[in-house]
Amino acid sequence: MTANAYFTLPKVLRRLHEGPLGDYVDLYAAQLLREGHCYQSGTRCIRIVGDFSQWLARKHFNINDVDESLVGQYLRFRTQYQRPFCSDRPALCRLLGLLRQIDAIAPQTIIPPKPLEQIEQDFEHYLLRERGLSQTTAIRHRPPLRKFLQECCREGTARFLRLSSEDIVRFIADHAHDHSPRTARSMCWTLRAFTRYLVYRGSIVDDLAAAVRCSQCAELAIRTTA
Structure with a gap:
């Protein structure tokens, strides 16, 4: 043919x-x-x-x-x-x-992901394999997680042990009004899932997901600017 x-x-x-x-x-x-x-x-x-x-x-x-x-x-x-x-x-x-x-061109060159990109990929694999989420749902976590990692975990995995509930509350306070209330709630959902993932992989001991559930964060997540 x-x-x-x-x-x-x-x-x-x-x-x-x-x-x-x-x-x-x-x-x-x-x-x-x-x-x-x-x-x-x-x-x-x-x-x-x-x-x-x-x-x-x-x-x-x-x-x-x-x-x-x-x-x-x-x-x-x-x-x-x-x-x-x-x-x-x-x-x-x-x-x-x-x-x-057919060996007409060279094999693909595999470029290893950068540290923060690797964290994103590992978290997404966890959502797909351990939590059973769909690819579409897992992808929705990417933008808020990327922003959180860039602002709070620039050093990569070494920063995880020093993460605190104050870091998470501050991040939510800074970005709760960036978009719609629905996006703010989604951001909180991402942070809860990610902190539970860190506990799962042994990167942190305390369950920081509680910080995202606190009333202050919930109010910040759903309140719109006047």
Whole structure:
């Protein structure tokens, strides 16, 4: 199977096969067919691969240069003249996977997360595996936790032993009015879950979740500014 399964015009097919990725378009189309992509989905995926290949040629990149970083550069460029679709990045990530399967490009370079990013990831894994939360629910914890870690735990895990209820109450007081009362309640929910996680992993002894449940924090969380 080739790109002919999705396109028939010779001019379009010639364009799709230009650039550093031209030799791989038919393999990519065959994978889309195996995955069961409909005509609309398949043509959109192949078109963005073709456009990416044209961009690589204009920038004088070759197949050995292709990786996640280059995909990011291209997508940022693309948004300047086309409205992005949610399928754009997955389509190119699928391409990277295919190119790595046939050893056309180098394996992905794994960049270790920064200390605070690692804490976020470990907490999210705890919510998914130990608490049984859905991915969507777990993701909602990210923004308030990230802000809390940046303000109260910049040193990373070494700061956990020195965390106090005063730190948590102060953080809530500082940010209770940043957004809506619902967001403030969500922030308190995140902090309760995170402090319980710290007890679970043995990073702290006292259950600081009680500080988030105190009447002062509850009032701060639901009160709006005048």
